[in-house]
Amino acid sequence: MFALRYTLEKAVNVHGIVFGDNNVIIAAPVISLKGFNDISEIVNIAKEKGIHILEIRYDYLLMENKDLSPSNILLQLNNLGFPYIFTFRSPREGGVYEIPDHLRLKMILDIIVKYKPTILDVELYVFKDPEMRYYASSILKYSKDEGIGLIVSYHDFNNTPDYDTLYRIGEEEAAVGADILKIATMARDFSDIITMLRVTHDLRAKLRKPLITLTMGERGKVGRVLTPIFGSDLVFVDLMGKSASGQIPLSHMLDFVRIMGEL
């Protein structure tokens, strides 16, 4: 329990993952299957350590094994009933697998139709580019029809844009139909963190929607622990390898959540 958190008057439940109440959702990206026989071993670790949801970083997993079949992971996760975010990140926003957008989006669409992940993460620019309209609207419609939580996300791995730009990005994410807004930027200095905290607070206060905000990089670690207090619902932790810089090890984040809960 995060006693000081800015919460929503009505929490939003996506297949048992609750956004907007006093609890912060702890997510662990899966970027490699090396050393594991299958995903069930990772699920066991996640359960044991108190992870609420895994993030399947499909771009990383394809880099590791180009012949990877989604059924090896997603079917098993579905059978195990463990929640997951499905992310096939674009190389434009930190993805590691080079692939043209239309192919990537076609694969995402095929995968969500077949496996129905708990939550899907797709970049905002996909919803704004007229050339991707077909995929964007199909992904949106299918997610709504099937109750898949849709994260619409924005990442800047170099900078933190100014307050107005970030606020507008949050509004655009909501306007294109996001269930969950997400903004991740590189913090170059502490003023970037202050900007992100203000945006987090204001988007939460005005839009009243599930929200994930974070800052990356060494300094960004400070933003990663503070944004949940100002209204971000989920933190990404390093359970078995970082998918982005500044991710905090799970045990530290759990300590922080415990301390905040005692204030």
Ligand SMILES: O=C1C[C@@](O)(C(=O)O)C[C@@H](O)[C@@H]1O
């Ligand atoms: O977008 C995000 C946030 C993230 O980049 C981070 O910095 O923790 C990690 C990614 O795996 C996830 O998709």
